[in-house]
Amino acid sequence: MTTPHVPLRVFGVDPGLTRCGVGVVDVARDRSATLVHVGVIRSDPDAPIESRLATIAAGIREVVALYRPHVVAVERVFAQQNRSTVMGTAQASGIALLVAAENGLSAALHTPTEVKAAITGYGAADKRQVQTMVARILRLDELPTPADAADALALAICHAWRRGATGPGRSAAATPAQRAWADAERASRR
């Protein structure tokens, strides 16, 4: 007797203070992916930083409450990305990770290169290539916009594909290769 397959529902977050991309996808065992939700949480650049972060937190909590994902995938931010916005991006990523923990969800970080490689087969793909492939994978008639929203969907798909997408109860049924992936991923999150 086999239990019915439940797709893995992944919540991808492309962190940002002014625009935070959010995307939820269901990924089946055969790697096929379905769009559940996509959007962008915006905060007012003229507002104090603490209320901007509260706006981001409220938006992320709303997505979790409405769509009940199994896991949250967040883009890994590097200090080397020496843009003026990098600290705000890091703070927003911390908020996304906190909301995951508060809801008893595990979280995973993926680098932009990992996401591009998983989605397009090419780690240096440009934004347009990522958007095109995300639209194709999710069978959308139009490219997801803005780019932050497409990136959030790409992150979610990337996470499921790298995990093996064997549903929320995947750990028990994981193959040795999947367990190795999971261990490596856990180690990379430290």
Place this chain on the structure above:
Amino acid sequence: MTTPHVPLRVFGVDPGLTRCGVGVVDVARDRSATLVHVGVIRSDPDAPIESRLATIAAGIREVVALYRPHVVAVERVFAQQNRSTVMGTAQASGIALLVAAENGLSAALHTPTEVKAAITGYGAADKRQVQTMVARILRLDELPTPADAADALALAICHAWRRGATGPGRSAAATPAQRAWADAERASRR
């Protein structure tokens, strides 16, 4: 008729993932400062990042609930501080700012140089000088340790002194110079 003076209660946070310094001080109009609470929130380096951030959030929320500060002062993190821990530090600072907003408290960021200059008169002071001055200002018999805890107290004192420390209702009674400070500070928080 004058209303009785209420000291400004400032919660200083020296953000960090492994050790997050927290300090609460009451600062009177005459700039005298009194220790209310000091401590360090620690998170397990082997735990997943999302649960580490949840530990930091719980610790900060506990301080707010127990000591009811008027304002939260957080050390400003720079990407140029290119240590491997800078992203975790930025995420922890985001958590502190979020907890402030969730409690209806305003927050302010101060740079390490601003804190050292306010406390020791010298922006390049070393950790020992800051600890010594914090102990003297708060009339403590021993130096506050670890350094993260002393830094959190220094941040709190720095914030009150830069604001003018005229109590929680200070805005109404602010002098033009204090208002200029407040405006500059608000601008710097963006």
